[in-house]
Amino acid sequence: MGYVQGMPQAPRTSRTSSAPDAPESAAGTRAAAQRLKMRRELSAAAMELFATKGYEATTVDEIAAAGGVARRTFFRHFRSKEEAIFPxxxxxxxxxxxxxxxxxxxxxxxxxxxxxxxxxxxxxxxxxxxxxxxxxxxxxxxxxxxxxxxxxxxxxxxxxxxxxxxxxxxxxxxxxxxxxxxxxxxxxxxxxxxxxxxxxxxxxxxxxxxxxxxxxxxxxxxxxxxxxxxxxxTPEATAGHRPGTPVSPAASASVSGEVLVTVARTDAPLEDIMQTIERALAKG
The missing domain is CATH 1.10.357.10 (Tetracycline Repressor, domain 2)
Known part of the structure; x- marks a missing residue:
């Protein structure tokens, strides 16, 4: 089963960045930061209430009040009170x-x-x-x-x-x-x-x-x-390869006397090569 080099990428649009887009991007970044800040504040309020009152005794209304927001605002950020401690x-x-x-x-x-x-x-x-x-x-x-x-x-x-x-x-x-x-x-x-x-x-x-x-x-x-x-x-590994037969390993090594010979594909991970060498030395 072949290793695919890279995941499919979503197609890029042809539109390039322009000056009018920059404020929108900055606004989006600020909005995301504010959203995360609010989620963390609500989470801190929930954790404090859970620790002092107990989980079962704490209500969403109490968490919202402790966070200084309305109940509907709480539900814009979390679906439930248990979700609130994972902001x-x-x-x-x-x-x-x-x-x-x-x-x-x-x-x-x-x-x-x-x-x-x-x-x-x-x-x-x-x-x-x-x-x-x-x-x-x-x-x-x-x-x-x-x-x-x-x-x-x-x-x-x-x-x-x-x-x-x-x-x-x-x-x-x-x-x-x-x-x-x-x-x-x-x-x-x-x-x-x-x-x-x-x-x-x-x-x-x-x-x-x-x-x-x-x-x-x-x-x-x-x-x-x-x-x-x-x-x-890879093209190097599959040259002349027949379907249904094993592909050559990423690396191989053999010991003859005091000489160690290692053969590895250029795309083989270094860790794989080192492990192959270690195994060959252990057998030798």
Whole structure:
């Protein structure tokens, strides 16, 4: 199953930027910033009320009043009171998707997904105290926990679609497990992120969480990265290739005495090459 270099891009319009468009763009940016500011203020009000009065005893009217807005304004920003403690998820999902859309063609799709989910971690790390307080609330209130799980599922669907979009699902032949690996890898990336996030939250938001996340992602890459796209159908790899037969691996290495010989395609990820060398040295 072939690795597709790059995702399809939406067609660009022929209209170029002009002076009249700039104020509209600036106005849109200001509106988005104001919207996020209001969502965060309502969220802070909701969290304080949940912590003092309890989740069940708190009403939407009380949250709106504490945030200094009318009930209808609250519902312009959130569909329910449990949704109010997750003010940044929608915007973070947009940023994560933007990372995937703008990914360079040469980047391994699993690396792109790892970069995309870092946007989620940065959302939590930007306000450690708020994130820790929210974590404690979600542990105590099942309804909030369910809302959090639903939010996480949105990220997982986004990353799964992205990974699967890089492989031709119609090209099923023996030995090609790319579709399975793509779906499992997307789940693994989300699971690695959630594991590191929970550990960081339980530690009170202390420590370099991004370094911890990089370590977790390295494990995911070692486990799945060399499998996904190992049989990429690049022109170099598929020259003379017959359908139904395996494509040459991204890299191979052999040891003869004190000499190590490695052969790799130019598009092979460096990590795959290093793992191939390590395996050859271990056998030798």
């Amino acid at each position: 940044d998820h929608d915007d973070t999902l947009v940023r994560a998707e933007a990372v995937l859309t703008a990914a360079p063609a040469h980047e391994h799709p699993l690396d792109t997904v790892c970069r995309g989910i870092k946007e989620v971690m940065r959302m939590y790390a930007a306000a450690p105290a708020v994130s820790v307080a929210r974590y404690k609330l979600t542990r105590e209130v099942p309804t909030l926990r369910e809302a959090e799980i639903a939010s996480v599922a949105r990220y997982e669907r986004l990353f799964t679609r992205y990974l699967l979009g890089h492989f031709d699902e119609q090209d099923h032949h023996p030995g090609n497990d790319d579709p399975l690996l793509a779906e499992v890898a997307a789940s693994a990336v989300v699971t690695a992120h959630n594991h590191v996030l929970r550990r960081w939250l339980r530690a009170g938001g202390q420590g370099d969480v991004e370094t911890q996340l990089d370590h977790a992602f390295a494990i995911v890459r070692r486990t799945f990265g060399s499998g996904i796209g190992a049989g990429r159908n």
